[in-house]
Amino acid sequence: MSNKATEDSDLKSRLTEEQFEVTQSQATERPYTGKYVDNKDDGTYRCICCNSELFSSEHKYDSGSGWPSFWLPLAGDNVRTIKDMSLGMVRTEVTCNRCGAHLGHVFEDGPQPSGLRYCINSASLDFEKSDN
Numbered sequence: 251m252s253n254k255a256t257e258d259s260d261l262k263s264r265l266t267e268e269q270f271e272v273t274q275s276q277a278t279e280r281p282y283t284g285k286y287v288d289n290k291d292d293g294t295y296r297c298i299c300c301n302s303e304l305f306s307s308e309h310k311y312d313s314g315s316g317w318p319s320f321w322l323p324l325a326g327d328n329v330r331t332i333k334d335m336s337l338g339m340v341r342t343e344v345t346c347n348r349c350g351a352h353l354g355h356v357f358e359d360g361p362q363p364s365g366l367r368y369c370i371n372s373a374s375l376d377f378e379k380s381d382n
């Protein structure tokens with residue numbers, strides 16, 4: 251069995267079906283259904299697949315879109331953006347730079363100072379509440 255296949259079966263047993271579909275098959279959770287849409291706690295959002303730190307509550311804001319939205323990633327290098335031409339649209343896909351998990355898309359209608367809206371599926375994230 252190849253490493254990729256081993257990883258897939260590990261992920262399949264560890265993740266929910268929705269988490270697997272979103273991160274491995276670019277699925278999108280239905281708006282307002284994700285567990286972090288309204289989460290206002292302080293902490294760090296990690297990749298559900300590889301635990302890499304992706305987003306901080308400091309940059310989370312209410313975009314009214316129904317998905318967790320951030321105006322900046324925690325560290326630019328930890329996410330990767332890729333041009334996405336699927337579904338007849340031109341969008342910019344956001345993935346985990348370490349493991350390649352699909353996270354969501356980034357749009358240029360976010361708040362200042364970045365003007366960016368990282369529109370991220372809750373299913374791709376694991377929230378770690380900060381201690382203080």
Ligand code: FE
Nearest residue numbers: 297300346349
């Ligand atoms: Fe990852």
